[in-house]
Amino acid sequence: MVVLNITLKxxxxxxxxxxxxxxxxxxxxxxxxxxxxxxxxxxxxxQKKSPxxxxxxxxxxxxxxxxxxxxYFKYLSEGDQNIRLIPYGKTYEGRxxxxxxxxxxxxxxxxxxxRKDNLALSKAQKxxxxxxxxxxxxxxxxxxxGNEASSTETAMRTLFALVEGKSExxxxxxxxxxxxxxxxxxxxxxxxxxxxxxxVVGKEPxxxxxxxxxxxxxxxxxPNHYYFDLNRDWAWQxxxxxxxxxxxxxxxMPEVHVDFHEQSYNEPYYFAPAAEPIHVDITxxxxxxxxxxxxxNAKYFDxxxxxxxxxxxxxxxxxxxxxxxxxxxxxxxxxxxxGGIGAGLSVVTVDGDTLTLKDRIDHHxxxxxxxxxxxxxxxxxxxxxxxxxxxxxxxxxxGIYKTYIVKAENLGKIKMMSELLAKNNIEFSFGTDKVLxxxxxxxxxIETFKTERNDxxxxxxxxxxxxxxxxxxxxxxxSDSNTYDITAWALxxxxxxxxxxxxxxxxxxxxxxxxxxxxxxxxxxxxxxxIPMGAMQDFQALIALQKAKIKVRIAEVGxxxxxxxxxxxxxxxxxxxxERIVKGLSAKIAEIxxxxxxxxxxxxxGFVEQGKDLGSSVYPILNIPKVAIVSxxxxxxxxVGTAWHFFEQELKYPVTLISIQGIGSLDLNKINVLIMPDxxxxxxxNEKLEEWIRRGGKVVLIEDxxxxxxxxxxxxIKLKEAPKEExxxxxxxxxxxxxxLDDLSNSIPGAIFKIEIDxxxxxxxxxxxxxxxLKTDSKVxxxxxxxxxxxxxxxxxxxxxxxxxxxxxxxxxGMLFGVQNIxxxxxxxxxxxxxxxxxxxxGKKMFTxxxxxxx
Numbered sequence: 001m002v003v004l005n006i007t008l009k010x011x012x013x014x015x016x017x018x019x020x021x022x023x024x025x026x027x028x029x030x031x032x033x034x035x036x037x038x039x040x041x042x043x044x045x046x047q048k049k050s051p052x053x054x055x056x057x058x059x060x061x062x063x064x065x066x067x068x069x070x071x072y073f074k075y076l077s078e079g080d081q082n083i084r085l086i087p088y089g090k091t092y093e094g095r096x097x098x099x100x101x102x103x104x105x106x107x108x109x110x111x112x113x114x115r116k117d118n119l120a121l122s123k124a125q126k127x128x129x130x131x132x133x134x135x136x137x138x139x140x141x142x143x144x145x146g147n148e149a150s151s152t153e154t155a156m157r158t159l160f161a162l163v164e165g166k167s168e169x170x171x172x173x174x175x176x177x178x179x180x181x182x183x184x185x186x187x188x189x190x191x192x193x194x195x196x197x198x199x200v201v202g203k204e205p206x207x208x209x210x211x212x213x214x215x216x217x218x219x220x221x222x223p224n225h226y227y228f229d230l231n232r233d234w235a236w237q238x239x240x241x242x243x244x245x246x247x248x249x250x251x252x253m254p255e256v257h258v259d260f261h262e263q264s265y266n267e268p269y270y271f272a273p274a275a276e277p278i279h280v281d282i283t284x285x286x287x288x289x290x291x292x293x294x295x296x297n298a299k300y301f302d303x304x305x306x307x308x309x310x311x312x313x314x315x316x317x318x319x320x321x322x323x324x325x326x327x328x329x330x331x332x333x334x335x336x337x338x339g340g341i342g343a344g345l346s347v348v349t350v351d352g353d354t355l356t357l358k359d360r361i362d363h364h365x366x367x368x369x370x371x372x373x374x375x376x377x378x379x380x381x382x383x384x385x386x387x388x389x390x391x392x393x394x395x396x397x398x399g400i401y402k403t404y405i406v407k408a409e410n411l412g413k414i415k416m417m418s419e420l421l422a423k424n425n426i427e428f429s430f431g432t433d434k435v436l437x438x439x440x441x442x443x444x445x446i447e448t449f450k451t452e453r454n455d456x457x458x459x460x461x462x463x464x465x466x467x468x469x470x471x472x473x474x475x476x477x478x479s480d481s482n483t484y485d486i487t488a489w490a491l492x493x494x495x496x497x498x499x500x501x502x503x504x505x506x507x508x509x510x511x512x513x514x515x516x517x518x519x520x521x522x523x524x525x526x527x528x529x530x531i532p533m534g535a536m537q538d539f540q541a542l543i544a545l546q547k548a549k550i551k552v553r554i555a556e557v558g559x560x561x562x563x564x565x566x567x568x569x570x571x572x573x574x575x576x577x578x579e580r581i582v583k584g585l586s587a588k589i590a591e592i593x594x595x596x597x598x599x600x601x602x603x604x605x606g607f608v609e610q611g612k613d614l615g616s617s618v619y620p621i622l623n624i625p626k627v628a629i630v631s632x633x634x635x636x637x638x639x640v641g642t643a644w645h646f647f648e649q650e651l652k653y654p655v656t657l658i659s660i661q662g663i664g665s666l667d668l669n670k671i672n673v674l675i676m677p678d679x680x681x682x683x684x685x686n687e688k689l690e691e692w693i694r695r696g697g698k699v700v701l702i703e704d705x706x707x708x709x710x711x712x713x714x715x716x717i718k719l720k721e722a723p724k725e726e727x728x729x730x731x732x733x734x735x736x737x738x739x740x741l742d743d744l745s746n747s748i749p750g751a752i753f754k755i756e757i758d759x760x761x762x763x764x765x766x767x768x769x770x771x772x773x774l775k776t777d778s779k780v781x782x783x784x785x786x787x788x789x790x791x792x793x794x795x796x797x798x799x800x801x802x803x804x805x806x807x808x809x810x811x812x813x814g815m816l817f818g819v820q821n822i823x824x825x826x827x828x829x830x831x832x833x834x835x836x837x838x839x840x841x842x843g844k845k846m847f848t849x850x851x852x853x854x855x
Contacts, residue, residue, distance in 0.1 A: 048076055048164045051156040059157055060358030061345070063149055063194040066187040070096050072156055073183060076163050081105045082174070083163050089244030092225035095187035097244060102162045102181065104174045107135055114178065115252060121383070122253040122330060124390040124463050131387055136379035137254040139180040140368055141322055144231045146189020147221035148262035150340050150360035155183035157361060158368050173376035180254065185241060186223075186230050193221025197344060205345035207354055214342045219637035226649075227641025228838070231259070232318070232485070234325035235471065236839035237423050238645075250425055255382040256332045256375050259322030260364055262340035266350045268307035269363050270314060270337035271297045274323070277479045278316040281398045281466045282327050285385050289332045289378070296374045297367045306363060317478065318485035319470045328467040330389040332382070336367050390463040397460035397469065401501040404472045405438065406492065408454035409768075411513060412535025413495045416841055418456060418513075420491075426471075427462040429508030430454055438500035441474055441492045442754070442770065444799070449500055457508040474501060475800045486750020486776065488801025493752050493772040496842030518599060521562075526602035528614060529589060530561070531571040533766045533853075536845045541596045542571060542852055543653060546624045548588055550578050554762060554853055556618045559611030561603055569765025569853065572619055573600070623696075625851050628656045628671040630663065630679075639677025639702060642835040646844065664688040668696055673851055678703035678833065686712040694823030700850050702830045706781070714822050717829060718782040720814040722806070744804055750776050751801030755791040755816055762853040763790045763819055763828065766845055772799065773816055773832040774840060778807045780814035781831060791817030817846070819854055828854055 051059045054072050077083045082105055087098045107114060117134055140158070142151035159181055162170060184190055193216065201213045208214075219227050224239060233242045263270065272290040294310050301308050314335050316324050326333030339349075340360045349355055375382065408414055421428050431453040440447045451457075458468055470476075471491050478487055492499035531541055545552050553572040558565070579585050593600050606614035627647065631640045640657070647655040656671065660681065666674065674689075676699060682688075685708045689699055693714075701709065709715040755771045757764040764771070771791055783789045795812045803811070816831040828850045834843030 048080070048160070050160055050164075051153075058358075059153055060356065060361050063197060063345075063357075064153060064156070065194060066095055066152075066184060066191055069152055069156060069183050070098065073098065073100055073159065076100075076159060080163060082108055083159075084108055084111060086248065088248040089240070091186075091188045091241055092239075093188045093191075095191070097182075097185075097187070097241065099180050099182045099248065100159055102159065102174065102179045103135065103177065104171070107174070107178060111178075118255075118383075119251065119253055121387040122390055122463060124387075124394050131383045132380065134383045135176050135178050136256065136375050136382040137178045137180065137252060138372060138375045139182070139249070139252070139254040139257045139326075140260070140371075141182045141185055141257065142260045143183070143190055144185040144259060144322060145222045145229070145261060146186045146191070146224075147193040147216060148260075148338075148341060149190060149193055149221070150262060150338060150357055150364060151260040152184045152190060153357065154260065154361050154364035154368065155181055157365050159183075161365075161369065162372070169373075173372050175376075176379040177372060177376045179372060180252065182245070185245065188225040189221045189223055189230075196221070201344065207346045207348045209342075209347055211344075213344045214347060216342070218633045218635075219631075219640070223637060223641060226645040227637040228645065229638065231261075231322055232320050232837055234322060235320040235424060235467075236420070236837060238838040243423070246423065253329065254326070254331055255386045256371070257322065257326035257334070258368070258371055259333075259335050260368070261335055261337045262360070263337045264341055265339045265343040265347050265355055267337070267339040268309055269301065269339065269367075270309055270312070270335070271367055272323075272334040272336075273310050274314055274316045274335070275312050276315060277483060279324070279328075279470065280477050281470060282316055283389070286327055286332055289382075290334060292378065293332070293334065293371055293374050297370045300366050300370050301363075304366075313484065315484050317476065317483055317487065319467070319489065321485075325467075328470050329464070330386055330466075334371075336364065338363050393463055393465035394461050397462075397465035399460070399469045399473060401439070401469075401473070401503055402460050403502050403504065403506040404458040404460075404468075404492075405436070405449075405451060405500045405502065405506070406456040406458075407449075407498040407500075408452055408456070408513075409498055410534055411454060412537050413497055413841065414454065414456050414513065416535070416537075417491060417495050417497065421458070421468075424464065424467060424471075426458065426464045426468045428456055428458045430456060430510040430513055431508050432457065432506060433509075434506065436500070436502055436504075436506065438502035439474060441490070441499045441501070441799075444474075447500070451506075453510070454513050455508075457506060459505060459507045461505055472499075472501070478802055482744065482747075483749045483802065486774065486801065488750055488752040488774070488799075490752070490800060493799065494839065494841055496768065496770075496772060496845075520599065520601065523602040523604050526575055526604060527606050528575060528603045529573045529600040530564075530566055530603055531573070531598065531600050532566060533569050533571060535766065536841070536848055538598065538766075539651065539848045539852060541592060541598045541600075542622075543651065544592045544596060545571075545573065545589075546622075548582065548592065550582055550585070550588070552622050553619045554622055554765075554855075556620070556762065557611055557760065559608045561605075561608040561611075561614075562601075563609070564601060566601075567765075568760050569762060569849075571622075572614065574614070620855055622852065623672060623855060625653075625673045626671050627653070627673045627675065627851060628658045628662075628666075629675045630660055630677065630681075631657045632659045632661075634660065634681065635679035636677050636703075638837075639679065639833070639835075642833075642838050643675050643677060643847075645838060646835055646847070650844075651848070660685075666692045666697065668692065672697055674699045675851075676701050676705040676708075679705060681705060681708035683708075685709065686715060690714055690822075693825035693827065696824040698826045698828065698854065700828040700830065700847075703777070703779075703833055706829055706831060707779075709827075710781075715827060716784050716786065716820050717818075720780045720782050720810070722810055745806045746778070746804050748775055748778055748803045748807045749801075750774060751803040752799040753793060753797040753811065753816075754799050755793060755797060757791045757817070758789065761788070761790045761819065762855075763817065763846065763849050765849050765853055767842065767849075771817070771842065771846060773834075774836050774843075775803075775811065775816075775832055778810050779831055780811055780816060781818070781829065783815045784818045784820055786820060788819040788821070789815050790819060791815065826854060
């Protein structure tokens with residue numbers, strides 16, 4: 001008798017042991033032996049390697065480079081019928097972005113049909129097939145912050161477990177669940193961290209928190225290439241990684257999304273349910289399912305004796321997170337936070353325990369698999385609730401307002417807003433002829449108004465009603481002011497557009513804007529050309545003109561010429577002074593007009609009807625900016641990144657990043673505009689800047705950069721002190737549990753203020769009567785002694801968001817934006833981040849004014 005003994009060990013060992021009497025077997029059954037040998041050889045080949053075997057080291061003993069992670073994902077997908085890879089783009093630095101889709105063989109074979117059916121649910125389309133057999137879609141996102149590096153390692157382990165480490169339990173989960181794994185949302189940031197760590201770690205990791213491997217240099221690995229926090233970019237989609245990922249996300253619309261993070265390595269693990277404040281539009285079902293997931297996670301953590309917490313710190317309000325954005329799109333969105341930032345491969349915590357990378361992987365792996373289990377157990381209910389969510393949006397949208405109408409006072413800004421709405425699949429239309437009554441965002445009063453052809457209309461009777469309402473609501477309801485992020489972001493304030501919120505359902509009559517082709521009188525040899533500056537995009541025309549060596553002037557005062565009113569800030573190109581240096585001037589200007597799709601108005605004479613003639617000194621030639629941004633230790637990396645990204649990606653304008661040490665050797669021939677982002681600067685920075693400014697340099701000081709020059713010559717800037725009658729708080733009467741209430745009185749987690757601006761100043765060109773500033777601190781300054789107070793606060797400036805009583809008292813007056821002339825140069829003071837996360841669109845206009853129009 002021949003005994004064929006095949007012993008299968010656990011799949012993580014990945015090998016098959018079989019023993020038999022080879023000699024006897026081959027002698028008696030040569031054909032069968034050859035057949036079995038081929039079968040076993042094929043099975044051994046088909047069995048995939050674990051991360052340990054593939055990488056050549058135990059998972060958690062090293063940080064894995066992104067290229068190897070992608071390689072492993074591709075390796076696991078080869079010839080496997082349970083997985084499909086979907087590349088979705090590349091980062092700014094060219095690294096590959098992809099997701100893996102894992103499910104049963106049958107689901108993968110019907111994957112496109114399942115995706116389309118699920119997408120139809122999110123559109124509340126009629127005639128959708130029964131949801132009974134529709135799998136739930138779970139999307140797991142790892143490593144949005146580059147230095148929270150255990151996530152990507154976990155993604156490899158999780159993928160292998162789902163694809164190759166199958167058990168009856170896992171196979172049953174995947175019958176009714178589609179799992180999408182994105183191993184790294186931020187490869188550029190992660191590589192920055194991994195490369196630094198690998199360059200400083202010794203032969204063995206040093207667990208001492210003081211070791212340099214636990215302290216990253218500036219800017220750190222958290223942000224992407226342009227130093228953006230990608231976890232705050234979901235709704236705004238300013239970064240290429242977010243844009244490409246959201247395009248894919250909108251094609252799938254998962255029922256559940258989990259964002260894997262890390263926090264301080266001294267913290268225990270966090271998972272849902274989330275903390276207050278929770279936005280009122282998040283449904284009771286979404287809240288309840290977070291608890292369901294949390295309880296299942298807790299079960300496994302309890303078994304292992306691992307510490308964790310829930311319902312603290314991480315709220316659900318700001319709409320652009322990896323948990324809130326999915327929630328506002330009908331899913332169950334959750335954040336999981338493992339302690340680990342700065343932990344490296346091993347670190348001793350404040351409690352005296354040693355936390356290793358392997359520990360962190362174990363924790364993330366456990367919550368990930370537990371969530372797959374929970375989703376599978378409730379798949380049918382998840383799909384049904386998902387379907388009902390969008391159906392309810394159409395029948396009974398949230399909030400007290402049913403329609404938002406944005407007035408078409410600036411078509412450039414209207415187009416920009418509509419582009420953002422389209423990115424988020426929010427439906428909108430244009431134009432209707434009605435007289436309506438609604439809440440005016442500018443006056444905060446109910447007023448009567450008439451709609452016009454190009455007014456943008458957002459009706460909330462649509463599938464994305466919740467997200468639309470969250471982005472437009474004038475004042476977000478906040479139940480707990482101890483929030484994790486800003487508390488105000490209404491799009492009408494972001495874009496600086498007059499808007500009305502109305503309680504009745506109104507729909508527009510048109511799908512697009514009506515472009516009016518204005519009849520421009522032809523002049524063979526114009527005296528000049530006039531270029532009004534209404535939106536930020538108009539600066540592309542100025543840049544193109546200056547690049548063509550055409551001198552451009554600015555109207556510092558308004559004028560009327562040829563029957564046309566031209567406001568201050570209008571650009572002027574004089575024919576005679578440019579013909580001398582630019583051959584074929586008229587043809588060149590016609591070419592720029594066409595490429596920019598911008599109207600240049602020809603002017604027949606320098607004699608004006610109102611204002612000053614074109615020979616006046618109020619029309620100075622604009623300098624061509626040679627821009628540098630200060631960067632490095634002490635400077636806000638996000639502040640640097642938003643300015644850097646704005647110049648390179650939006651304006652397509654050259655910019656140089658310099659160190660703080662380089663400020664002392666500025667050369668006007670190479671740099672005549674210096675951007676100093678929010679940050680901490682040396683005490684003697686005023687001395688390094690003074691002579692360069694006097695000779696013609698311009699410095700733009702943003703937020704705390706102003707503090708570096710307060711009270712120092714030649715800067716005429718003074719911090720406004722807190723009022724003497726400051727609100728008194730009886731701290732002695734506080735209970736221990738109320739000890740944080742004093743801090744809340746002085747907090748301002750992002751609130752919006754309406755700033756009165758001097759429309760005649762170049763810094764305010766094209767902004768209108770007001771500018772809506774987002775304030776995240778209480779710093780405000782005394783008005784300048786010279787004529788340069790461009791933006792002033794008053795007692796009625798507050799518009800939206802949370803601001804403590806003490807802060808409100810301080811922000812009832814003072815200067816936020818100003819310009820001071822020093823010698824031949826100037827200083828621009830900006831006490832609000834006008835480029836905030838690159839989505840504060842009206843601020844971009846003011847910033848560009850500062851760079852290009854302020855001489």
